[in-house]
Amino acid sequence: MRAVAMAESFEQHRSHLLSVAYRLTGSVADAEDAVQDAWFRLDNTDPDSIGDLRAWLTTVVGRLCLDRLKSAAVRREKYVGQWLPEPIVTPLAGTTPPDPLEQVVRNEDNRLAALVVLDTLTPTQRIAFVLHDGFGVPFDEVARILDIEVPAARQLASRGRRAAADAPPPPSAREHEHAVQQLIAAIATGNLDTVIVALHPDARMIGDAGGTTRTAINVIAGPDKFARFFLGLVHLYGEQALMSLEPALVNGELGFLNHGSAGDDTHQGFPGRVLGITVRDGRVWAAYDMANPAKLGGVRLPSDPPE
Numbered sequence: 289m290r291a292v293a294m295a296e297s298f299e300q301h302r303s304h305l306l307s308v309a310y311r312l313t314g315s316v317a318d319a320e321d322a323v324q325d326a327w328f329r330l331d332n333t334d335p336d337s338i339g340d341l342r343a344w345l346t347t348v349v350g351r352l353c354l355d356r357l358k359s360a361a362v363r364r365e366k367y368v369g370q371w372l373p374e375p376i377v378t379p380l381a382g383t384t385p386p387d388p389l390e391q392v393v394r395n396e397d398n399r400l401a402a403l404v405v406l407d408t409l410t411p412t413q414r415i416a417f418v419l420h421d422g423f424g425v426p427f428d429e430v431a432r433i434l435d436i437e438v439p440a441a442r443q444l445a446s447r448g449r450r451a452a453a454d455a456p457p458p459p460s461a462r463e464h465e466h467a468v469q470q471l472i473a474a475i476a477t478g479n480l481d482t483v484i485v486a487l488h489p490d491a492r493m494i495g496d497a498g499g500t501t502r503t504a505i506n507v508i509a510g511p512d513k514f515a516r517f518f519l520g521l522v523h524l525y526g527e528q529a530l531m532s533l534e535p536a537l538v539n540g541e542l543g544f545l546n547h548g549s550a551g552d553d554t555h556q557g558f559p560g561r562v563l564g565i566t567v568r569d570g571r572v573w574a575a576y577d578m579a580n581p582a583k584l585g586g587v588r589l590p591s592d593p594p595e
Contacts, residue, residue, distance in 0.1 A: 294335055298327055301342050303391040305349050310392050311418050312353035313360065314373030314403050316586035319392075322352040343425075350419050350433050357411035368499030370507060373403040375562045375578050376586040377545055378537045387588050393540035396458045397422055400539045400576055401566040404494075405455040409448050416441050417448025456568040458541075465542045467567040475518050476530060483515035488573040493517055498580035501559050514575070526555035536589055538564040545589055562587065 305326060309319035326348045338344045364371050376389045376398075383390065392398055406414055412434050419425040419433070420441075431441040459467075467486070474486040491511045495503030508517050522529045528549035536545045544563040551557025561579035565572055578584070 294330065297341055298330060298345070301345055303388050304342065305345055306388055307392045307395055307398065308346055308418075308423055309349050309353050310376075310389075311395075311398055311403070311406070311422060312350065312414060313356050314407055315356070315360070315583075316374045316376060316389065318353070318356045318360070322349050322356065325352050343429075346419070346423055346425060347429055347433065350415060350425065350430075354411060354415050354433065357414060361411060368497075369503065369505045370494050370496050371407060372494060372496035372576055372578055372583070373400065373407060374583040374586050375400065375538050375543075375564055375576075376540075376588070377543070377562055377584075378588045380535060380537060380542075383588060389586060389588060393537070396540070398539055399455075399458055399541060399566070400564045401458075401574065402452065402455045403539070404574075404576075405452055406448075408451055410444075412436075413444045413448040413451075416444035417452065420445045421449060421452075456566060456573060459567045459570070461541075463570055464565075464567045467570055467572050468542050468565050471565075471572045472530070472533070475522065478519060478522065480512075480515050480519060483519065484511045486572060487511035487514055488568050488571040490568075491571075491573055491575075493575045493577065495577040496580055496583065497561075497577075498582065500581060501561075501579050503561075503577050503579050518575075524556055525549060525558055526552070528555065529558075533563070534589070538562060541565065541567075545587060560584075 302323060305323045306319055309322040310316065313319055326345055329348055330345065376393045378387060378390050406418070409417065415434060416430050419430050420427060427438050427441045431438045434441060471486040474483040489511060491514045493504060493508040493514050497503040504517065508514055532547045532549055533544040534547060536543060543565050546561045546563060548560035549557050559579065561577060562584060564576040564578065566574040
């Protein structure tokens with residue numbers, strides 16, 4: 289009975305732990321693995337030695353994620369092209385029963401724009417900033433996790449805080465949706481100037497395929513280059529480039545699951561991918577083409593394309 293009670297207590301904290309782990313790693317797979325490993329550690333710990341279960345589990349997940357962040361940093365050194373977080377893709381209307389990952393992306397700190405900025409931090413900066421500023425872990429505990437002195441932990445968090453300030457503030461859902469719809473409608477016209485009008489002056493496109501398929505290797509900066517890139521995709525892949533888009537929530541904001549296309553005699557085929565979008569000042573500021581299949585484990589939509 290004691291084991292059952294412990295398991296029930298752990299489940300009450302699962303969504304919180306997933307949110308901690310996902311924001312620390314930017315990886316759905318790593319987040320789910322870290323939470324599962326935290327359960328194994330809890331199952332082998334005397335419950336009477338734990339005062340605050342939520343705090344204890346948060347600290348354990350923090351330590352586990354530090355190891356995963358260090359491993360990811362090594363992988364990034366040989367990664368082909370740009371590195372983006374793993375998206376969490378859920379239906380516009382939600383799932384029944386609710387998927388635990390849906391709870392994770394209700395936190396605005398898990399928007400793609402915010403996670404992309406976190407990916408610029410070192411593993412120790414990210415741990416210090418996210419655990420302290422995001423989840424209220426005291427600096428003395430952060431210092432123990434990182435095996436450093438408390439002043440050093442404060443300094444790491446401060447650096448992370450300054451970097452995080454570069455992320456654009458979240459717009460309202462209505463503003464975001466309007467900007468996204470304007471962009472898709474503009475691309476459908478095939479007119480360069482119309483697409484440029486729908487874009488922020490600092491617009492950029494970031495692709496992440498890890499060398500598995502075609503996307504932009506480098507960041508495409510500026511509305512003119514952004515517009516030409518997307519219009520070029522429509523020319524290359526045909527109308528399927530737009531028709532295969534299924535509206536969905538990408539990290540809690542309107543984006544698209546692209547089911548891909550087999551191609552035809554005139555146009556090339558392309559594999560499925562996720563398109564995330566960030567809006568700033570009422571226009572599309574960034575688009576994220578996430579096409580590496582190894583990073584699409586957080587897609588919680590039916591696999592078949594819509595009718």
